[in-house]
Structures are given as C-alpha cells and as structure tokens.
Amino acid sequence: MNVRILKYRDLLSKFPNCPPSNYKEISNSAFRWVHSDPHSNDFTPVNIIKDPPQRILDESDLSCKGYGLSLFDERQAAVTAYKRQLIRRRAHLLEGFVQECGNCIAIIELDECQGIAGDLNETTRHFTFHEYIDSTLESKIIEIFSIFDADEEIDNT
Amino acid sequence: MKKLTILREELSFTDSLIRIGDIMNFEGPLLVLFEDIRNGRLYLFDWVDRNSKGNRWIIYRVMPQALNKFINKEISQLELFKSNLNNKYFYTDIARNEKLNDCRIFEIENLPINYLPKENNYFEVSESKSFNKIQFTILRILSRQKQDNCISTLDNIHFISRKLRTNKIEKSYSLSVSKVGKLTDTLLDQTVPFQKIKRDFNYVSITFSRSHAKYHKLNKIYA
Numbered sequence: 001m002n003v004r005i006l007k008y009r010d011l012l013s014k015f016p017n018c019p020p021s022n023y024k025e026i027s028n029s030a031f032r033w034v035h036s037d038p039h040s041n042d043f044t045p046v047n048i049i050k051d052p053p054q055r056i057l058d059e060s061d062l063s064c065k066g067y068g069l070s071l072f073d074e075r076q077a078a079v080t081a082y083k084r085q086l087i088r089r090r091a092h093l094l095e096g097f098v099q100e101c102g103n104c105i106a107i108i109e110l111d112e113c114q115g116i117a118g119d120l121n122e123t124t125r126h127f128t129f130h131e132y133i134d135s136t137l138e139s140k141i142i143e144i145f146s147i148f149d150a151d152e153e154i155d156n157t
Numbered sequence: 158m159k160k161l162t163i164l165r166e167e168l169s170f171t172d173s174l175i176r177i178g179d180i181m182n183f184e185g186p187l188l189v190l191f192e193d194i195r196n197g198r199l200y201l202f203d204w205v206d207r208n209s210k211g212n213r214w215i216i217y218r219v220m221p222q223a224l225n226k227f228i229n230k231e232i233s234q235l236e237l238f239k240s241n242l243n244n245k246y247f248y249t250d251i252a253r254n255e256k257l258n259d260c261r262i263f264e265i266e267n268l269p270i271n272y273l274p275k276e277n278n279y280f281e282v283s284e285s286k287s288f289n290k291i292q293f294t295i296l297r298i299l300s301r302q303k304q305d306n307c308i309s310t311l312d313n314i315h316f317i318s319r320k321l322r323t324n325k326i327e328k329s330y331s332l333s334v335s336k337v338g339k340l341t342d343t344l345l346d347q348t349v350p351f352q353k354i355k356r357d358f359n360y361v362s363i364t365f366s367r368s369h370a371k372y373h374k375l376n377k378i379y380a
Contacts, residue, residue: 046185054185057214087275
C-alpha cells in the first residue's frame, strides 16, 4: 500500500494526533480565498506564513490546524466568511487583510491525491485541509472569481 | 503602528490572568477572554493593530453582564468595548516569536479612535473557540455576584444586606471578608469602615469607598 506523506510532516509530528485520525481524502469542489494573481500566501498554511506575523498569545495558538489550509465547500460560504472578516477587523487593517488573503475565490477540484480534509463546520461550511507533500493545489484551480462585484467597494468606515 | 502615550506599566496582571477562550477566532485569535484569578474580573484581549514586527492587543475590563449580552447578540462589540467599567485601556505589543508571557502590559492615556470596533460587529458562535467554557465562566461570575448582593458603581461600592431580622441599625457592621488572591474560601473577620448608610424598610444599604473595598470581596453583612 502506498503511504502518502503530508506536507510539514516534521512540524505536524510535534502535536499529538495531528492531523486527527478522522481526517480523510475527499473528491469535491472546494473554495479558497486567493489573490487574483498567484501569490506565495495563496496555498501556505497560516503557521508557515512569516509576513505578516501570526497572531499568537500563547502556545495553544500554534495548533495542528495551523498547518492546514482553510477551505469551504460552498462558494457563497467562502464569500460570506470573507466579508465577515472585513467586519471583524478595524478599518485600518483591511488593506493588510486583502494583501494577506487576496480578494478572490478559487474553485479547486480536490481529489484523493491532494490531501486529507477535516470535519466540515455545518454553519460556516469551513474545513481544514492538510496537503500531501506532492500536491499542488494551484494546478487544481478551475476558476477564480472576484469576491466583490465590479461596483462594490470595501467598506472602510 | 500608532505610538501610544503610556500612563504606567501594569504589573499586577503578571501571572494572574488565565485564558478562558476565544470569543472570536479565525486562523488565530481576534478577541480573547481572560479571567484574573485573584478576583474573578474579566478582561478582553482585542486585536487592534499589526506591523511587520508584531501584533498589538488592547486589553480592557468587561462586566459579565455586558459580556453575557454580547454573546447573546443583544449588543455589538462596539457597545461591549464602550461598556468598559473604569474606562481604563491597556495594551501589549507581541513581537514575532514572542508570547504574552514575554511581554509587558501598559495602561494608555488615550485610545486611538481607529481602535474602536465596528458598529455592526456582532458575536457569532461559529467563530468562537471554547464557547462552553466562556459561557460557563460568565454565568459562574454572575451567579457569585448575585449571591453577594453586591452592586458596583464607578466611585463607590454598595452592599445591600440580606433581609433584616431586626429594626435596629448598628453603628458599625461586622463584615465577613475574603482576602483577594486566595482561591480558597477562607474567611477573615474584619471591620471595614463605611461612608454612608441608608435604611430601607427591610434592608440596609452601606456604601464603602473603593479604597476600602477594592482589595476585598465582601461576602456577607451581619446586621
């Protein structure tokens, strides 16, 4: 049997049961916030991103999930979650948020070769996805669309 | 990040704040609830700023009543922020690779207006981590306050006695006091001076200055 290796295996091994044993391979469309042009952060887990510095208060913020990618299983859920984050952040942080996360959504066709998915949050439709070492989610993008309509602007107030 | 005018360093938090849970979290904490284990006071760590070196958190005290309203979506984060009991705001800057325990906390003179949360920012349980623990903590503290029959105001602390058994008002009241800083329920008998005393039909209300009361949690009034 071919055992697949996860990206950041050495870092994952520092956490117990990481990723959890119930994570499984899936074949589905998934949605992720990305930049309109390819960007180094687009498929980099939050624990790996160095700039901007991660929000950490104590060790518990460096969780196993932080080495996975945030995905959604519905297009509208990805849009809603993004717009909610715009409300959560102070106005002066919005520009940084767009630089960090992009302002588009990529539709990605996941298959069993890409990695393993965690439990779906039934409310937000969010799940965490740990990639296999030889996965390139960029190559699985089938479409990228802007989160904002042509006449829509980010509310900076 | 904006330069803040520091009033003083807050040393008393060191080692006494415990993290209860994240009220808002998305790929990291955004709004985090802490409890001061010495006195059961609740503090929020609210992420307000960042630069290439680190993140800034504003820290402020909230009443459990206001926090309860917030998690029940009765008030916005802005209203919660403004409900800060003593209008004191603290901050800490946590640099890359640092943790809260490595950092100093300062009280600030003025809060920049752009650090205020947005008006339409309401709680969503799906964005919370350890929600049950947060809810339990709030209810535990509310329940304890109710038992104490204690009403706090900005300048003074009022205590209302349990129903009087006699019509007699004593000149001094013997109070059962638990010393803050102890997690046990050890009671010490002390007499605490009061500023004002008011007789109602069945109850006596006594006002203490904060300087007399702030280091003590007054448990019971014997009339």
